[in-house]
Amino acid sequence: MPWDRDLVVALSGGIGGAKLALGLSRIVEPGNLMVVTNTGDDFEHLGLAISPDIDTMLYTLAGIDNQETGWGRADETWNFLAALTQLGGEDWFRLGDKDLAIHVERTRRLAAGETLSQITADFCQRLGIASHVVPMSDDPVRTQLGTGEGWLSFQDYFVRQRCLPVVTEIDFAGVAEAEPNPLLLDALAHERLRAVVICPSNPLISIGPILAVPGVWDALVAATAPIVAVAPIIGGQSVKGPTAKMMRELGIEVSAAEIGRRYGELLAAYVVDHEDLAECADLDLRIVPAQALMTTADDRVALAEAVLDAADESWSRAL
Amino acid sequence: MPWDRDLVVALSGGIGGAKLALGLSRIVEPGNLMVVTNTGDDFEHLGLAISPDIDTMLYTLAGIDNQETGWGRADETWNFLAALTQLGGEDWFRLGDKDLAIHVERTRRLAAGETLSQITADFCQRLGIASHVVPMSDDPVRTQLGTGEGWLSFQDYFVRQRCLPVVTEIDFAGVAEAEPNPLLLDALAHERLRAVVICPSNPLISIGPILAVPGVWDALVAATAPIVAVAPIIGGQSVKGPTAKMMRELGIEVSAAEIGRRYGELLAAYVVDHEDLAECADLDLRIVPAQALMTTADDRVALAEAVLDAADESWSRAL
Numbered sequence: 001m002p003w004d005r006d007l008v009v010a011l012s013g014g015i016g017g018a019k020l021a022l023g024l025s026r027i028v029e030p031g032n033l034m035v036v037t038n039t040g041d042d043f044e045h046l047g048l049a050i051s052p053d054i055d056t057m058l059y060t061l062a063g064i065d066n067q068e069t070g071w072g073r074a075d076e077t078w079n080f081l082a083a084l085t086q087l088g089g090e091d092w093f094r095l096g097d098k099d100l101a102i103h104v105e106r107t108r109r110l111a112a113g114e115t116l117s118q119i120t121a122d123f124c125q126r127l128g129i130a131s132h133v134v135p136m137s138d139d140p141v142r143t144q145l146g147t148g149e150g151w152l153s154f155q156d157y158f159v160r161q162r163c164l165p166v167v168t169e170i171d172f173a174g175v176a177e178a179e180p181n182p183l184l185l186d187a188l189a190h191e192r193l194r195a196v197v198i199c200p201s202n203p204l205i206s207i208g209p210i211l212a213v214p215g216v217w218d219a220l221v222a223a224t225a226p227i228v229a230v231a232p233i234i235g236g237q238s239v240k241g242p243t244a245k246m247m248r249e250l251g252i253e254v255s256a257a258e259i260g261r262r263y264g265e266l267l268a269a270y271v272v273d274h275e276d277l278a279e280c281a282d283l284d285l286r287i288v289p290a291q292a293l294m295t296t297a298d299d300r301v302a303l304a305e306a307v308l309d310a311a312d313e314s315w316s317r318a319l
Numbered sequence: 320m321p322w323d324r325d326l327v328v329a330l331s332g333g334i335g336g337a338k339l340a341l342g343l344s345r346i347v348e349p350g351n352l353m354v355v356t357n358t359g360d361d362f363e364h365l366g367l368a369i370s371p372d373i374d375t376m377l378y379t380l381a382g383i384d385n386q387e388t389g390w391g392r393a394d395e396t397w398n399f400l401a402a403l404t405q406l407g408g409e410d411w412f413r414l415g416d417k418d419l420a421i422h423v424e425r426t427r428r429l430a431a432g433e434t435l436s437q438i439t440a441d442f443c444q445r446l447g448i449a450s451h452v453v454p455m456s457d458d459p460v461r462t463q464l465g466t467g468e469g470w471l472s473f474q475d476y477f478v479r480q481r482c483l484p485v486v487t488e489i490d491f492a493g494v495a496e497a498e499p500n501p502l503l504l505d506a507l508a509h510e511r512l513r514a515v516v517i518c519p520s521n522p523l524i525s526i527g528p529i530l531a532v533p534g535v536w537d538a539l540v541a542a543t544a545p546i547v548a549v550a551p552i553i554g555g556q557s558v559k560g561p562t563a564k565m566m567r568e569l570g571i572e573v574s575a576a577e578i579g580r581r582y583g584e585l586l587a588a589y590v591v592d593h594e595d596l597a598e599c600a601d602l603d604l605r606i607v608p609a610q611a612l613m614t615t616a617d618d619r620v621a622l623a624e625a626v627l628d629a630a631d632e633s634w635s636r637a638l
Binding site: 047089096104105123 | 365366367392395396398399400401402403405406407408415416417418419420421423424426427430441442445446
């Protein structure tokens with residue numbers, strides 16, 4: 001790869017993507033990684049502006065994420081929630097005492113006129129995160145799921161209804177009017193861009209909203225740097241979350257290969273687990289096998305290295 | 320006293336008043352005590368609607384108050400605040416994890432259209448409080464203190480500036496347009512009203528705002544039941560808070576006698592500490608000596624008994 005190309009952009013949802021982003025942050029120079037995060041799961045709860053994927057990303061990159069739950073902060077306490085329950089408040093969305101601070105402070109700053117990007121950048125700095133966590137847009141996009149029980153907001157489906165309703169439709173409300181984050185567009189057009197990584201997040205509701213923001217798909221196609229995706233399906237299963245269930249209900253084949261087909265024209269390479277190598281063999285894509293399951297910190301770094309190697313290999317081929 | 324008169328109304332600010340209210344709640348039949356609480360200290364902080372005196376009253380009557388600090392909840396934790404500090408939030412007003420719930424839930428309900436009275440009544444029920452805690456008004460009244468550093472909101476003066484600025488003026492912003500709580504007016508006109516108690520709270524900024532709500536003074540004067548005040552000054556000192564300092568700065572004599580003169584025409588009796596009996600001797604008021612310092616739970620009940628005895632004695636004299 002050309003050595004002056006040192007910037008990496010990653011597109012990500014919450015937990016799975018955050019693990020890879022953490023791996024990337026360990027091998028990319030401090031400040032050279034931009035993680036563009038889905039905001040389709042954002043919602044208002046108890047009057048607070050909650051951005052679940054941004055928070056998971058911030059907590060993970062800051063090393064203060066709760067590794068048992070996969071959401072929220074480590075060493076969390078729940079005294080607020082217990083008191084709220086006593087007062088008859090809505091307690092289905094579990095807000096820990098420490099976690100609450102980010103929602104309260106974000107809400108205050110949004111009301112004072114700061115953008116979600118500005119707020120997130122400041123939180124990065126305060127949490128000691130060298131990478132840039134960037135919302136896909138500063139305009140509200142809200143993922144809605146059409147189910148047998150009507151349209152549900154994502155958090156209602158995901159948390160309150162524990163992913164039980166059958167999903168028949170997905171809508172990203174507001175996306176048609178959303179401006180893509182100019183930081184993302186600038187990065188995609190940047191002469192120092194080394195790689196774009198599509199993290200192993202839910203392609204429908206984590207990566208999908210980012211790609212649906214007007215202008216993002218075209219900017220990705222126009223980017224000179226290679227785009228490498230990591231399959232979020234391993235052996236026909238999603239590692240965490242409702243990806244597989246949702247794909248099945250929508251009549252989409254639950255396989256790494258199918259997701260490869262969907263990202264199709266964007267990709268210079270597609271990183272899949274060794275287990276899924278065979279089924280991806282006849283895709284019209286360069287397939288890179290790797291261990292896609294990230295259990296340890298070393299797994300994350302190893303996968304990040306495989307992804308960047310795949311990107312760099314594309315530069316070599318192109319030169 | 321006539322035996323069918325069993326309702327007691329108490330006017331109160333925060334901590335000192337809440338102690339007496341707790342004593343009253345122990346000797347009045349459950350449900351027959353109404354505590355009308357100052358809302359002049361209410362303010363917005365971090366986007367949350369905070370009602371310090373109501374909360375102190377609720378926590379005290381529910382037995383979950385923090386007896387060491389005099390504000391907030393017992394067995395409190397501070398994880399939210401520490402996380403907020405880390406994110407650069409405003410942390411001068413110390414919000415505990417448990418305490419936070421009442422502000423978040425109140426804010427949510429106010430935004431949903433409930434009145435402060437409705438919300439407070441529901442909180443009473445949920446916290447197992449048989450007495451009725453009633454805000455002086457559902458309209459916003461905000462105590463402002465004129466100081467050498469300009470006008471300060473009460474919490475700014477009290478918490479952020481630790482009562483250091485010299486107070487030269489007091490204004491209850493919004494009070495001219497505030498409707499008195501109809502529950503208070505109904506109670507004051509009620510045929511079963513036994514006594515009105517003015518708790519030992521700051522006469523200027525705790526009881527003052529209640530008396531300044533249009534219609535309240537007249538309704539007190541018109542009430543047939545005796546009004547009994549308890550002196551918040553003992554031996555020339557305020558037990559807690561800035562009462563004495565503030566009176567001094569405003570050129571008001573710091574004495575139980577002076578406060579008696581100010582409540583003047585309202586009072587059927589004035590309960591003062593034994594220590595202040597002599598200086599109150601020449602007031603044109605019936606003076607009732609008692610132990611006004613409430614250190615133990617028994618002290619609170621004993622003072623409450625002395626107050627109601629003083630009220631009942633007024634009935635006997637009137638009959």
